[in-house]
Amino acid sequence: xxxxxxESADERxxxxxxxxxxxxxxxxxxxxxxxxxxxxxxxxSTAVQSGDHPASQCHVxxxxxxxxxxxxxxxSVDSSFVERRVFGRIEPKPGHFERLVAxxxxxxxxxxxxxxxxxxxxxxxxxRQVLQSMGVTTVHPTADGTTAEQxxxxxxxxxxxxxxxxxxxxxxxxxxxxPGHPGGREAYRRGSGEGDR
Amino acid sequence: xxxxxxxTPTDADVCIIGAGPAGALTAYSLARRGHDVVVxxxxxxxxxxxxxxxxxxxxxxxxxxxxxxxxxLRDAYTSTGEINARLNDTRVKAVGGTSxxxxxxxxxxxxxxxxxxxxxxxxxxxxxxxDDLRPYYVRAExxxxxxxxxxxxxxxxxxxxxxxxxFEPSYSDSLFAEACEELGIAxxxxxxxxxxxxxxxxxxxxxxxxxxxxxxxxxxxxxIHVRKAETEGARVVDQVQxxxxxxxxxxxxxxxxxYAAPDGSEYRQEADQFIVACGGIETxxxxxxxxxxxxxxxxxxxxxxxxxxxxxxxxxxxTAVLAEPTRQSNIGWVSSRSDxxxxxxxxxxxxxxxxxxxxxxxxxxxxxxxxxxxxxSNVLDAVEDPSSEALADLANDPLNATTFGDGLDLPTTAGxxxxxxxxxxxEMLPRADNxxxxxxxQTDSYGRPVxxxxxxDGEHExxxxxxxxxxxxxxLSELGAEVTGSSTLSxxxxxxxxxxxxxxxxxxTESVVNEECRTHDLSNLWIxxxxxxxxxxxxxxxxTIGALAIKTADHIDETL
Numbered sequence: 229x230x231x232x233x234x235e236s237a238d239e240r241x242x243x244x245x246x247x248x249x250x251x252x253x254x255x256x257x258x259x260x261x262x263x264x265x266x267x268x269x270x271x272x273s274t275a276v277q278s279g280d281h282p283a284s285q286c287h288v289x290x291x292x293x294x295x296x297x298x299x300x301x302x303x304s305v306d307s308s309f310v311e312r313r314v315f316g317r318i319e320p321k322p323g324h325f326e327r328l329v330a331x332x333x334x335x336x337x338x339x340x341x342x343x344x345x346x347x348x349x350x351x352x353x354x355x356r357q358v359l360q361s362m363g364v365t366t367v368h369p370t371a372d373g374t375t376a377e378q379x380x381x382x383x384x385x386x387x388x389x390x391x392x393x394x395x396x397x398x399x400x401x402x403x404x405x406x407p408g409h410p411g412g413r414e415a416y417r418r419g420s421g422e423g424d425r
Numbered sequence: 426x427x428x429x430x431x432x433t434p435t436d437a438d439v440c441i442i443g444a445g446p447a448g449a450l451t452a453y454s455l456a457r458r459g460h461d462v463v464v465x466x467x468x469x470x471x472x473x474x475x476x477x478x479x480x481x482x483x484x485x486x487x488x489x490x491x492x493x494x495x496x497x498l499r500d501a502y503t504s505t506g507e508i509n510a511r512l513n514d515t516r517v518k519a520v521g522g523t524s525x526x527x528x529x530x531x532x533x534x535x536x537x538x539x540x541x542x543x544x545x546x547x548x549x550x551x552x553x554x555x556d557d558l559r560p561y562y563v564r565a566e567x568x569x570x571x572x573x574x575x576x577x578x579x580x581x582x583x584x585x586x587x588x589x590x591x592f593e594p595s596y597s598d599s600l601f602a603e604a605c606e607e608l609g610i611a612x613x614x615x616x617x618x619x620x621x622x623x624x625x626x627x628x629x630x631x632x633x634x635x636x637x638x639x640x641x642x643x644x645x646x647x648x649i650h651v652r653k654a655e656t657e658g659a660r661v662v663d664q665v666q667x668x669x670x671x672x673x674x675x676x677x678x679x680x681x682x683x684y685a686a687p688d689g690s691e692y693r694q695e696a697d698q699f700i701v702a703c704g705g706i707e708t709x710x711x712x713x714x715x716x717x718x719x720x721x722x723x724x725x726x727x728x729x730x731x732x733x734x735x736x737x738x739x740x741x742x743x744t745a746v747l748a749e750p751t752r753q754s755n756i757g758w759v760s761s762r763s764d765x766x767x768x769x770x771x772x773x774x775x776x777x778x779x780x781x782x783x784x785x786x787x788x789x790x791x792x793x794x795x796x797x798x799x800x801x802s803n804v805l806d807a808v809e810d811p812s813s814e815a816l817a818d819l820a821n822d823p824l825n826a827t828t829f830g831d832g833l834d835l836p837t838t839a840g841x842x843x844x845x846x847x848x849x850x851x852e853m854l855p856r857a858d859n860x861x862x863x864x865x866x867q868t869d870s871y872g873r874p875v876x877x878x879x880x881x882d883g884e885h886e887x888x889x890x891x892x893x894x895x896x897x898x899x900x901l902s903e904l905g906a907e908v909t910g911s912s913t914l915s916x917x918x919x920x921x922x923x924x925x926x927x928x929x930x931x932x933x934t935e936s937v938v939n940e941e942c943r944t945h946d947l948s949n950l951w952i953x954x955x956x957x958x959x960x961x962x963x964x965x966x967x968x969t970i971g972a973l974a975i976k977t978a979d980h981i982d983e984t985l
Contacts, residue, residue, distance in 0.1 A: 402839030407634035416756035
């Protein structure tokens with residue numbers, strides 16, 4: 229991670245601190261295979277790949293804490309949603325999850341250094357202050373940018389991507405089956421009386 | 426992505442250049458009849474996992490959607506006409522070709538499209554009729570797995586049911602239908618190569634809603650016939666660039682394709698028969714690049730028609746809002762259309778069709794837009810030309826939000842008001858000045874001149890689309906909606922359909938291929954592409970490309 233922002237590398241927790249927690253669990257991605265056999269792809273089918281990812285439970289917990297600060301308060305989220313949706317998806321590019329883990333560590337390191345505690349210990353408002361003080365709210369998401377730009381690209385925008393491709397966003401957007409979610413072919417036919425959106 | 430390691434030539438009866446729908450269907454059709462087939466494809470082969478990655482690229486505003494295939498230097502071009510060619514937003518160079526991100530709409534052309542000159546004194550007749558092509562349409566619909574209903578009173582005659590049952594109409598279709606009924610406009614089912622039920626070892630549509638990057642396999646892509654062709658023994662070599670075609674001493678037959686491998690090695694693939702299946706831009710370009718002493722203006726170009734008569738489908742959209750819910754963006758595809766205004770004999774100056782929105786609601790990343798408004802290239806465009814629309818696109822995407830929590834920007838809200846829209850695509854007449862040439866001032870990564878696209882609308886297109894916009898507004902007004910916008914042809918982008926640049930005809934002095942899609946000039950050179958269309962009608966071309974490809978393969982089989 230290129231560090232051109234205020235914080236320095238030595239303010240971040242080490243990878244070892246994160247690895248004191250349990251290693252990342254393997255998940256089956258809830259996705260549909262390209263060219264699956266006829267009749268086998270019903271809603272809820274699983275298994276194109278196993279979710280062998282580099283995040284520990286500690287990483288997932290920090291990511292979940294950030295999600296609760298980034299998402300509107302009406303969206304309830306737990307660590308299983310975050311792990312399944314973020315780390316359970318097919319990695320968009322090689323190395324993406326590694327850099328996401330590094331971004332998680334950068335955020336928690338900044339929280340420790342500047343705010344004196346771990347992200348998961350803070351209120352949602354304080355977590356947003358942490359992100360703001362890193363510059364995450366004002367930078368353009370950039371995969372190979374500054375720490376703040378990478379936190380925005382890998383961490384915040386991964387969280388926003390999985391929210392807006394999930395029915396969890398339906399109440400916010402009025403779209404019951406949002407693009408990216410294989411929610412079947414019922415919602416587009418449903419009348420307004422069955423869902424006032 | 427995966428790739429073939431061995432890219433050296435092998436013995437072949439048939440060499441096909443391009444692994445899009447036309448190349449894949451001809452490859453399969455010939456390989457299953459026992460012929461040795463080699464397919465050369467410039468792009469890479471995608472894995473099933475790559476399709477999930479593509480979906481994410483499509484949905485996140487900060488990825489370039491064409492990054493999975495684009496090589497900026499290899500794929501450079503220039504655009505000199507009034508219409509922005511935007512080639513690299515619309516085509517795909519990969520195994521499967523542009524079908525990797527097509528919308529999979531598969532209407533047939535109409536009977537009159539084949540006889541525009543005889544019936545109306547416009548353009549040129551095709552050397553084949555709708556009746557000639559109809560059995561091949563049937564075969565193409567089966568191969569691609571087309572769903573639909575025979576419910577179109579304004580459509581071409583059918584004698585066979587669609588292979589797959591139709592998708593059910595959307596809720597918003599019922600709103601449009603009431604207005605259309607009042608106006609006497611017939612709304613019908615949109616045929617499409619998306620599985621409404623399991624078909625051909627592929628799943629039914631599960632509603633991902635990102636059709637351009639469908640990860641489920643329910644939408645047809647030419648990868649399917651690439652796989653089938655390989656099962657039948659065809660050899661598909663990816664990541665090789667066809668550089669030129671070489672002919673015999675007299676210029677009667679093609680002897681070899683010269684191509685380059687990724688390591689810089691150059692090879693000659695020989696075969697008995699050659700098929701160029703590189704789409705409406707690269708097909709004429711390859712012929713123009715293959716000029717020789719016998720063909721100083723380009724291979725198979727005695728007529729001078731190679732590259733000329735380029736056509737697309739000019740399209741416009743009228744947007745509106747309604748006080749009652751419209752239930753948009755819960756599915757990715759169009760379910761209903763109207764051909765009421767298709768044909769010169771129909772009301773209006775020229776052919777166009779209408780499609781009714783299911784995706785008018787904004788989504789993160791602009792899922793339904795061909796080019797995401799906040800992709801890195803578009804951000805640069807917005808900075809250079811900060812129009813209010815461009816800046817709004819940037820600001821409204823939650824992935825660019827500047828506040829989090831309850832202050833998070835949303836791509837859209839639950840309403841009211843509720844959006845909806847009607848699109849229309851019309852016919853462009855063939856004109857010699859609309860053309861693909863070689864831009865010798867710029868070269869690609871192989872040192873070859875890049876294609877130059879010169880395309881402009883004429884009066885026929887402007888009048889046709891003006892009528893289309895009036896009808897769109899009339900339907901929306903009848904519906905009680907408030908019209909919020911209506912696009913025009915001014916400053917427009919080229920559509921995704923590139924046709925006409927090696928046109929078919931009986932007269933070798935004004936056409937490039939004959940009724941079998943064999944070039945007039947060289948007896949073993951065939952073209953499988955929308956580039957052979959003498960006129961383009963107003964309907965999506967891929968089913969017709971497939972039908973012609975299957976027909977061409979039959980003719981080639983007879984020669985082997």
